Amino acid sequence: MPKGTKFYLHVFGCQMNVYDADRLRSALVNRGWVEVPEDTAKVIVFVTCSIREKAEQKVLSALGRHGRSRSRASRPLVAVIGCMAQRMGEELMRRFPWVSLVAGPRHLGLVPEALDDALRNGRRHLLLDANAREVIDLDEIPIVRSNPYKAYVTIAHGCDNFCTYCIVPYVRGRFRSRRPEDVIYEVEHLVKSGVLEVTLVGQNVNSYGRDLKGYGFPRLLEDVASIPGLVRLRFTTSHPRDFTDDLIEVMARVESICPSVNLPIQSGSDRILRLMNRGYTVAEYAAKVERLRDALPQLGLTSDLIVGFPTESDEDFRASLRALEVFRFDQVHTASYSPREGTPAARMTGQIPEETKRERLCAVNALQSEIALEINKGLVGKECEILLDGFAPKGEGLLQGRTVTDKVVIVPGGANCLGKFALVKLVRAEHWCLHGEILSLRAFPLREREVRDRAG
Ligand code: SAH
Ligand code: SF4
Ligand code: F3S
Numbered sequence: 001m002p003k004g005t006k007f008y009l010h011v012f013g014c015q016m017n018v019y020d021a022d023r024l025r026s027a028l029v030n031r032g033w034v035e036v037p038e039d040t041a042k043v044i045v046f047v048t049c050s051i052r053e054k055a056e057q058k059v060l061s062a063l064g065r066h067g068r069s070r071s072r073a074s075r076p077l078v079a080v081i082g083c084m085a086q087r088m089g090e091e092l093m094r095r096f097p098w099v100s101l102v103a104g105p106r107h108l109g110l111v112p113e114a115l116d117d118a119l120r121n122g123r124r125h126l127l128l129d130a131n132a133r134e135v136i137d138l139d140e141i142p143i144v145r146s147n148p149y150k151a152y153v154t155i156a157h158g159c160d161n162f163c164t165y166c167i168v169p170y171v172r173g174r175f176r177s178r179r180p181e182d183v184i185y186e187v188e189h190l191v192k193s194g195v196l197e198v199t200l201v202g203q204n205v206n207s208y209g210r211d212l213k214g215y216g217f218p219r220l221l222e223d224v225a226s227i228p229g230l231v232r233l234r235f236t237t238s239h240p241r242d243f244t245d246d247l248i249e250v251m252a253r254v255e256s257i258c259p260s261v262n263l264p265i266q267s268g269s270d271r272i273l274r275l276m277n278r279g280y281t282v283a284e285y286a287a288k289v290e291r292l293r294d295a296l297p298q299l300g301l302t303s304d305l306i307v308g309f310p311t312e313s314d315e316d317f318r319a320s321l322r323a324l325e326v327f328r329f330d331q332v333h334t335a336s337y338s339p340r341e342g343t344p345a346a347r348m349t350g351q352i353p354e355e356t357k358r359e360r361l362c363a364v365n366a367l368q369s370e371i372a373l374e375i376n377k378g379l380v381g382k383e384c385e386i387l388l389d390g391f392a393p394k395g396e397g398l399l400q401g402r403t404v405t406d407k408v409v410i411v412p413g414g415a416n417c418l419g420k421f422a423l424v425k426l427v428r429a430e431h432w433c434l435h436g437e438i439l440s441l442r443a444f445p446l447r448e449r450e451v452r453d454r455a456g
Contacts, residue, residue, distance in 0.1 A: 002116075002119060002120070003031075003032035003033075004032060004033070004034060005028075005032075005033045005034070005042055005043060005119065006033070006034050006035075006036040006040055006041050006042045006043070007028055007033050007034070007035060007036070007041055007042065007043040007044070007045065008035065008036060008037065008038045008041035008043070008044050008045070008076075009021050009024065009025055009035070009045050009047060010038070010044065010045070010046050010047065010062070011047045011146070012046070012047060012048050012049045012055060012058060012059060012082070013047070013048065013049025013051065013055065013082060013083065014049065014051070014201075015152045015199065015201045015236065016105075016152075016154055016172075016201055016202075016203070017047045017048075017049060017082055017083075018146065018152050019142065019151075019152040019153065019154045019201060020047060020081075020082065020105060020108055020138075020154075021045075021047045021146070022142030022144070022145045022146060022151065022152070023108070023138050023140045023141075023142045024045065024047075024081075024108065024111060024112070024138065024140075025142070025144050025145070025146075026140050026141065026142050026143045026144040026145075027111075027112045027138055027140045028112060028115075029144045030140070030144075031112060031116075035144075041076050042076050042077065042119075043076055043077045043078075043079065043115060043119065044066070044076045044077070044078050044079070045078075045079045045080075045081060045111075045115075046059055046062065046063070046078070046079070046080045046081070046082070047081055047082045048080055048081065048082040048083060048084035048085055049082060049083050049084060050083040050084045050086075050087045050088075050167045050171055050340070051083075051166075051167060051168070051338075052335060052338035052340075053338045053339075053340075054338065055084070056084050056087075056088070059080070059084055063078065063080070063092070063095075063096050063099065064096075066078055066096075066098060067096060067097075067098050075098060077100050077101075077115070077118055077119055078096070078098055078099050078100060078101075079099070079100060079101035079102070079103070079111070079115060079118075080092055080099055080101070080102050080103075081101075081102070081103045081104075081105070081107075081108065081111060082104075082105055083104075083105055083167070083168070083171040083172065084171075085102045085103055085104050085105075085128070086104030086105060086106070086128055086171040086172075087167065087170070087171050089102045089104065089126055089128045090126065090128075093124065093126055099124075100118040100122075100123075100124050100125070101114050101115060101118050101124065101125045101126075101127070102125070102126050102127065102128070103125070103127035103128070104127065104128045104129065104171065105171065105172055106129060106134060106135045106136065106137075106157070106172070106173055107127040107128070107129065107136050108136070108137060108138040109136040109137050109138045109139065110127050110136055111127070111138070112138075114127060132158070132169075132170075132173035132174050133173065133174050133176070134173075135157050135173070135176065137157075141186050141189045141190065142190070143189070143190075143193050145195075147389060147390060148194055148195075148419065149194070149195065149196050149197060149387065149389045149418070149419045150195060150196065150197040150198070150199070150387075150389055151190045151195045151197075151198055151199075152198075152199050152200075152201050153183060153186055153187060153190070153198055153199070153200055153201065154178065154200075154201050154202060155177065155178055155183050155200045155201065155202050155205060155208050155220065156175060156176060156177045156178060156202035156203075156204075156205070156207070156208050157172060157173065157174075157175070157176045157178070157202075158172045158173040158174045158175045158176055158203070159172060159175055159203035159204055160174060160175040160207075161203075161204060161239065161277070161279075162277060163266075163276050163277050163278060164275065164276055164277045164343060164344040164345040164348075165276060165306065165309060165337060165340065165343060165345040165346075166340070166343060167340040167342070167343060168203055170342055170343070172203065175204070175207065175210070175211070176211060177208050177209055177210070177211050177212050179212075180209075180212070180215055180219075180220055180223065183200070183220065183224065184223060184224060184227065187224050187227050187230065188227055191227055191228075191229040191230050192229070194419070195230075196230075196231045196232060196387060196419070197231060197232040197233075197234065197387055197389070198224070198230060198232070198233055198234070199233075199234040199235060199236060200220070200221070200224065200233070200234070200235040200236075201235070201236055201237075202237070203237060204237065204238075204239040204242060205217055205235045205236065205237065205238060206238050206239050206242035206243050206244065206247065207239065207242050208220055216246070217235075217247060218244070218246040218247045218249070218250045221233065221235065221247070221250055221251075221254070221257060222250050222254055225254045225256045225257050226254075230256060231256060231387075231421075231444070231445055232256060232258050232387065232404065232445075233256050233257050233258065234257075234258045234260060234406070236262045237262050237264060237304075238261055238262060238263050238264075239264075239279075240263055240264070240265065240278075240280045240284070240285050240288055241278070241279040241280045241284075243261075243263065243288050243292075245291065248291055248292055248295045248296070249295070251295070251296060252295040252296055258300075258404045258405070258406065259296040259298045259299050259300065259404060259405055260299070260300035260301075260302075260404065260405045260406035261292060261299065261300070261301055261302070262302045262303065262304070263285075263288070263289070263292075263301065263302075263303055264303055264304035264305075264333075265282075265285055265303045265304070265305060265323055265327070266278055266304060266305060266306050267305065267306065267309065267312075267316070267319070267320055267323075268282055268305075268316075268319035268320035268321070268322055268323030268324075269282075269312070269315075269316035269317075269319040269320065270282055271316060272309050272311075272312055272316050275309065275310070275311065275345070275348070276306075276309060276345070277344075282319070282323060286326070286327075289301065289327060298404070298405055299405065300330050300403070300404075300405025300406045300407060301327070301329050301330055302329055302330055302331040302332065302333070302406070303327065303329045303331075303332050303333075304332065304333045304334075304335070305320060305323075305324070305332050305333070305334050305335070305364060306334075306335050306336075306337050307320065307334065307335070307336055307337065307357060307360035307361050307364055308336050308337040308352040308356060308357030308360055308361070309337045309345065309352070310337070310345055310348035310349070310350045310351050310352065311348065311349075311350035311352075312337075312352055312360075317360050317363075320364065321363065321364065321367055324364065324367055324368055324371060325367070325371070328371055328375065329368070329371070329372075330372060330375060330405070330406070330407065331368075331372060331432070332364070332368045334361060334364050334365055334368065335361075336357040336358065336360070336361045337352065337357060339351065368431075369431040370431075372431040372432065373429060373430065373431040376407070376429035376430065376431065376433075376434055377429045379407075379426050379429065379434060380426050380427065380428060380429050380434070381425075381426065381427075382425075382426050383423060383424065383425050383426070383439065384403045384407075384409070384423075384424060384426065384436075385403065385404070385421055385422065385423050385424070385445055385446055386401030386402055386403055386409045386411075386421070386422050386424055386436075387401050387402060387419075387420075387421055387445075388400070388401040388411070388413065388417050388418050388419065388420055388421075388422055389401055389402065389418070389419070390418070391415075392410045395410075397412055397413070397414070398410050398411070398412060398413070399411055399412075399413040399414075399417060399418065400433075401422060401424075407433070407434060408432065408433040408434070409424055409426065409433065409434045409435070409436045410433055410434070410435050410436070411424055411435070411436045411437060411438050412437070412438075413438060417438070417441060420441045420442065420443060421441070421442050421443070421444065421445040421446070422438045422439075422440070422441050423438070423439045423440045423441075423442075423446065424436035424437060424438055424439060425437050425439055
C-alpha cells in the first residue's frame with residue numbers, strides 16, 4: 001500500500017458502523033496511511049446506513065457533491081461501504097462513475113486491499129454477496145478509534161428477527177455470534193490500549209450465543225466484565241422479547257456493568273406490534289421493565305419508537321403517547337416510518353400520509369422532551385460520577401461525559417481532564433443533557449456505593 005496515503009472516514013448509522021469504521025481506520029493506519037480532514041484527503045470512505053430513506057439521502061447528496069466539487073485530477077478516490085452499499089451497490093456504481101469501490105458490511109475484510117488496488121491500478125471494485133451467511137471479516141482490533149476512552153465491540157453479525165419495517169436482516173445478513181474467546185481477546189487488547197468503557201453491540205445482543213452451545217449473553221457479559229482494567233461495560237441493542245431474568249441478575253450483581261438499557265418498544269399498540277412482528281405485547285414489555293427497575297433502582301432506560309407504521313390509527317398512536325407517559329424513558333429515539341423496499345411493511349396497504357407522520361413525530365417529540373426534562377430536573381442539586389470522554393459539541397471550554405446510567409453531562413474543563421472520572425454536582429437540566437460542575441477528578445472511579453450514597 002502506498003505509505004502516507006491521506007484518508008478520511010465519514011461515518012453514518014449505528015454503533016456497528018462506528019465499530020466497523022474503527023477497525024478499518026486501524027487497518028489503514030497500521031498499513032502506514034494517515035487520517036486527515038476531508039478537504040485534504042486522497043481517499044474518502046463513506047460508511048453508510050440504510051435504516052431510513054433520509055439516512056441514504058444524506059450519502060447520495062454527499063456523493064453528488066463530490067462529483068462536482070473538485071477537478072477530475074484532484075478528485076479523491078471515493079469508496080462507499082456499509083449497509084447502503086449492500087442495498088444499492090450496482091446502482092451506486094452506475095450513478096456515480098467517480099465511486100471506485102462499493103462493499104457491503106460482510107465484505108469489510110476485503111476493503112483495505114481493494115482500496116490499494118483501486119489507488120494503484122485505477123480498477124473499480126464491487127464487493128457484494130448474495131450469500132447472507134458468509135462474512136469476510138476484517139481481522140483487526142480497533143486500536144485507532146474515533147474515541148480513545150471508549151470502544152464498541154460487535155458481538156454478533158446480522159439479525160434474524162425480520163421486524164416487518166426493517167432493512168437490517170437484508171443488508172447485514174443472518175445472525176451469527178462471534179466466538180466468545182475472540183470478543184474477550186479483543187476487549188483485553190482494547191483495555192491495554194487505554195479503553196475504560198466498552199459497549200458490546202449487535203442488533204439483538206440478547207440472542208447472543210443462540211448459535212453457540214451453552215454459552216449465552218449473560219455469561220459473555222460476566223466474562224467480559226471480569227477483564228482487569230475494564231471500568232465500565234455497556235451493551236446495545238436489547239430486544240424486549242429476549243431480555244431474560246438471568247441477564248437482569250448479572251447486571252444487578254456485577255458492578256462494572258452499567259445500569260443502563262436501551263429497550264426499543266417501537267409502538268404502544270399491541271395491534272401495531274403484531275404487524276411489526278415484534279414478538280411481545282405492551283403488557284409483556286411492561287413486565288420486563290418492572291423487573292429491571294426492581295433489580296436496578298438506578299436504571300437509565302431509553303427506547304426507540306416508530307410513528308406512522310402502516311394502518312396506525314389515531315387510537316394506536318395515542319397508545320404510543322400513553323406508553324411514553326407510563327414508562328417515562330430517559331430518552332427515546334423517535335422516527336417516522338420510512339418504507340424500505342423489499343420489506344413486508346412497505347407492501348402493506350394503509351400507508352400513512354407524510355403530513356400525518358410529521359404531526360405524530362412532532363407530538364411524540366414534544367411529549368418526550370417534557371418527560372425527559374422533568375426527569376433531569378429531578379437530578380439537579382445531586383452529585384454523580386461521569387467519565388469525561390470528549391469535548392461538548394457546542395461551547396468553548398466545555399467537556400462532556402456520561403453517568404453510569406448513560407446521561408450526558410456537560411461541564412467546564414480543559415483537555416487535561418479527558419479520560420478521567422469526575423465527581424460532579426448537577427446544576428442545570430435540559431431535556432437531552434445535564435450541566436454540572438466538577439467537584440473532584442480521579443483516574444479510577446469511586447465505588448458504585450459511594451456514588452449512589454452521594455446521588456441520594
Ligand atoms: N435492533 C434494534 C434496532 C435497530 S434499527 C431493535 O430491534 O430495536 C434502529 C431503529 O431504527 C429502530 O429501533 C427503529 O426505531 C428505527 N427504524 C428501523 N427501521 C425503520 C423504518 N423503516 N422506518 C423508521 N424507523 C425505523
Ligand atoms: Fe431490525 Fe428487528 Fe432486527 Fe432490530 S430486531 S435489527 S428492528 S429486524
Ligand atoms: Fe443503519 Fe446498517 Fe446500522 S442499516 S442502523 S448502519 S446495521
